[in-house]
Amino acid sequence: MKLWPAMFILADFGRYPPNVANVEKDVIAPYKHLIKSFVNDKSDFDSRPTLLYFQGAIYRKDGGLARQELFYLLKDEKDVHFSFGSVLNDGINKASKGMHTSKFCLNIAGDTPSSNRLFDAIASHCVPVIISDEIELPFEDVLDYSEFCIFVRTADAIKEKFLINLIRSIGKEEWTRMWRKLKEVERFYEYQYPSREGDAVQMIWQAISRKVPNFRMKIHRSSRFGRNSEKQVKPKMSIPNNFW
Template identity: 60%
Template structure:
C-alpha cells in the first residue's frame, strides 16, 4: 500500500522532468544551427522612385507577411531596376477576382519604359527584374504600372505578399474582368506633343488608334461589348481620343473633370488615388496639433483656368494671415522635399479645385498626416463607398470658401481634441493611399481590385451614404 502511494507521488515529478528534458533538447537543436527555419521578411525592395523607408517597413502589417527562406538573391539594386526576390507566397483571397490580361506588344506598356524583350519573352520576369517608372510628377499617374505588376506577380511563388485580391488567368472564358495593359498616362506624358521629327500625328495618338483597332477585333470585346474590360486612363488627358469608342469599359480615373458623363461616371468607373510625391512620414506623436506651427498650407499654381479662379480669390483672402502658408510655386528639383516639410509642420492642408476637380495635394496631405481641407464641389474620391472621408477631411463648398473669414473662422474653431481625433483616423487609413510592389494588404493596388469587385457586384448604397456626409460634420 505504501509502495503504491509513493509511486503515485513520483509520477508528476517524472512527467515534469521529461518535459524539461524535451524543451532543453529543442532549444539545443535551435541554437546549434543544424535546423533550418524560415527567416522573417526583413526587407522589401520597391522599384526605383518608389522607395520605402525603414520606418515604413516597420509599420507594415506583419501578421500578413508570409515567411520566406533567403535564397541568396540580392534584393537590392542601385541600378534602374529592382532585381531578385525572396520566396514569397501568395495566399489567394476567396473573393479574389479572376483577371485575363491581353498580351499587348511592349510598345503599349513596358516598352515605354525602355524595356526590350528577348525572343522568348512577352513580359518582364518580375521575379528578377522590374523596369523602373519615371519619377517626378509623371509618377503621380502611374496606376496602370502597379496593377500590371501585381497581375504579373499573382501567379508567381516568388513575389507576392499576403492576400491577392486579383489573380491572373490565361483563359478569357474563366475571367471576371479583362484587363487592358496600356500605360495610357505615361504615353500621354512622353509622346503626346508634336514635333517636326514626329510628324503631324503624335505617337500617343497612333497608339490609341492601334488599341481601339485591336480591341474592336477581339472576341472578348464583342462578347459583352467591352463592358467587362478594365482600362486605366488616370491622367485627365490620357486616352482622350479613344475614350468615346471604349466607353462601355470600366475606366480607372483620377476624376471625371474632362470626360462627359455618358463616357465615364461613378456607376461603372473607379476613382483611384494619385501616387503622392511627398515623403510618407511615419506615425510620430511629436507631429500632433500643438507641434504644428502653420495653421493652413498651400503651395502651387495660383492662376488657373476653368474652376481654378477660386485659387486667386483665396490667395488675396489669406495672404495677410501670419499662420497661413499660401504661395505660388511649381514643382522643381527640391519641390517635393519642401512640400514634405511644409505639410508636416501644418495642421491643415488645402486641396483646391484647379484645371480639374482633383489634384495630387490630397494624397500628399494624407501622406504628411496633415488634415485635408477640400474645396472642390465636383471632386470624386477613391474608395468612398468604404471610406468615410468626413472622419479625416474637412469639406468646404466653393461658395462658402469665397466668403471673407469663413475658412479661417472654421479652422480656428477646431480645437486640439477634434484635430487629434481626425489625425488618429488619418493615420489608420493612410496605407490605403500607398502604392507598393510587391503590393501589401489594404494598399492602393489591393483597394482598386476590391473596388473592381464591388463594381461587378453593383454595390453603390454605401457610396451614396458617405458622399452625403461630406459637409455634415463641420456644417
C-alpha cells in the same frame, strides 16, 4: 465610342464627359503622392506651427479660379502659408517639410476637381481641407472622408473670413481625432510592388469587385425579352473564374 462602355480606373473625372466616365460604372483611384510619407510621426497639434498650408499654382482656369480668391483672402494671415510653388527647385522637399509642420492642408480645385495634393496631405497626416465641389474620391463607398477631411463649398470658402474662422474653430481634440484617423487610412493610398494587403492596389481591385454585381444585374435585365426579339444582342461580360 468603342471604349466608353468599359470600366475605367481613373484618378479624376474632370477631363471626361459623363457619358464616357462616371462614378456609376468606373473606379476612382488615388493619385500617387509626391511628397515623402511621414514615417514615425510623433507630431501633435502644438508642434505643427502652421495652421493652414497651400503651395502650388495659384492662377488656374475654370474650376481653379477659387485659388486666386483664396490667395487674396488668406495671404496676410500670420499662421497661414499660401504661396506659389512647383516641383522644380527642390519643390517636393519644401512641400514635404511644409505639410509635415502644418495642421491643415488646402486641397482646392484646379484645372480638374482633384490632384495629388490631397494624397500628399494624407501621407503627411495634415488634415485636408477640400474646396472642390465636383470632386470624386477613391473608395468613398467604404470610407467616410468626413472622419479625416474638412469639406467646404466653394461659394462659402470665398466669403471673407469664412474659411479662416472655420479652421480656427477646430480645436485640439477634434484635430487630434482626425490626425489619428489619417494615420489609420494612409495605407489605403500607398502603391507598392509587390502589392500588400490593404494597399492602394488591393483597394482598387476590391472596388472593381463591388461593381460586378450591378453589372451582372444589368446584363440579366437586358436579357429578359431575348427570346422575343431576334434583333436583340446580349451584352458580353467576361469574368475570370478566379476573379474572386
